[in-house]
Amino acid sequence: MSTFSASDFNSKRYSSSRPSYPSDFYKIIDAYHDGERKLLVDVGCGPGTATLQMAKELKLFDRIIGSDLSATMIKTAEAIKEGSSDTYKNVSFKISSSDNFEFLGADLVDKQTVDMITAVECAHWFDFERFQQSVYANLRKDGTIAIWGYADPIFPDYPEFDDLMIEVPYGKETLGPYWEQPGRSRLRNMLRDSHLDPARFHDIQVSYFCAEDVRDEVKLRQHTEKPLLIRKQVTLVEFAEYVKTWSAYHQWKQDPKNKDKEDVADWFIKESLRRRPELTANTKIEVVWNTFYKLGKRI
Numbered sequence: 001m002s003t004f005s006a007s008d009f010n011s012k013r014y015s016s017s018r019p020s021y022p023s024d025f026y027k028i029i030d031a032y033h034d035g036e037r038k039l040l041v042d043v044g045c046g047p048g049t050a051t052l053q054m055a056k057e058l059k060l061f062d063r064i065i066g067s068d069l070s071a072t073m074i075k076t077a078e079a080i081k082e083g084s085s086d087t088y089k090n091v092s093f094k095i096s097s098s099d100n101f102e103f104l105g106a107d108l109v110d111k112q113t114v115d116m117i118t119a120v121e122c123a124h125w126f127d128f129e130r131f132q133q134s135v136y137a138n139l140r141k142d143g144t145i146a147i148w149g150y151a152d153p154i155f156p157d158y159p160e161f162d163d164l165m166i167e168v169p170y171g172k173e174t175l176g177p178y179w180e181q182p183g184r185s186r187l188r189n190m191l192r193d194s195h196l197d198p199a200r201f202h203d204i205q206v207s208y209f210c211a212e213d214v215r216d217e218v219k220l221r222q223h224t225e226k227p228l229l230i231r232k233q234v235t236l237v238e239f240a241e242y243v244k245t246w247s248a249y250h251q252w253k254q255d256p257k258n259k260d261k262e263d264v265a266d267w268f269i270k271e272s273l274r275r276r277p278e279l280t281a282n283t284k285i286e287v288v289w290n291t292f293y294k295l296g297k298r299i
Helices: 011-017 023-032 049-057 071-082 128-138 164-170 183-188 211-215 217-221 236-243 247-254 264-275
Strands: 039-043 063-068 091-095 114-120 139-154 201-209 231-234 285-298
Touching: 011 236, 023 049, 023 139, 023 285, 039 049, 049 063, 049 071, 049 091, 049 114, 063 071, 071 091, 114 128, 128 139, 139 164, 139 183, 139 211, 164 264, 211 217, 211 285, 231 236, 236 264, 247 264
Parallel strands: 039 063, 039 114, 063 091, 114 139
Antiparallel strands: 139 285, 201 285, 231 285
16 A cells, blocks of 8 residues: 555654554454464564554464564664564564465475465455465465454444534545545445455355444344444544545645645644534543454454
8 A cells, every 4th residue: 555655654643543452352262263373474564563462461382473564664663673672572563465474484485384364454455366376375274374464443422523524535526536445445345345255265154343333232233243442532723633544635735726725633623623613622422433344263
């Protein structure tokens, strides 16, 4: 994804402003995974958000490798790791595309040596068929493929912000024209059209969670599977910083025709306060994301 690979992309802001993933979700992955835990590869790892979380949250893997095509992201991931003393001694990072496992070395690549492969908030950019082929070539028998992601958050306690949560990212006069496609549309659809191949994987489990369900206890109880529930307390200023991590925002800022326009993220804060004047820019409110996950085991 070219924007995240740009040398002027703010990967540090991306790392600090993006949501992380709840411990309960890693318990789902732990319970799903069978067998050895020698090697986990996290493809499309970005600044290492999930990679480093998995090193702490999952039952111990001997080695965890995060790979990403963006040297900018890998540099940030390595800096975060190095700033954490010995916490992540089993973690390393490599610059690589999602379907290239050559960093494993000639003795291991494409020889079914990986115990778990994850793809977090990135698979919408992949050639999904080619990615599956590479996963199949590198995952051991009954090894785990885990794919998950999020998009399109809402503020559950402020339904009057719902249209704002569409206007900011997708409005014709805001960020809508600046998303790279078809990746963004795939993510908005929670990868519903990208299926794990039952000829390659078994025990396939899929979950989709709609953020609006948190407003309805009945709908919440109707989830037969355990959903990936990403919720966070943020200020409007912090949410605006999250907006600034979007690739579309980066592209919008690069477009000369927007040079004299009000910043989209600043406009979001101003418009939110206009609608709810009892709030301040630093009032903590809850945000919840639409999410999905797909799990499978190599045949």
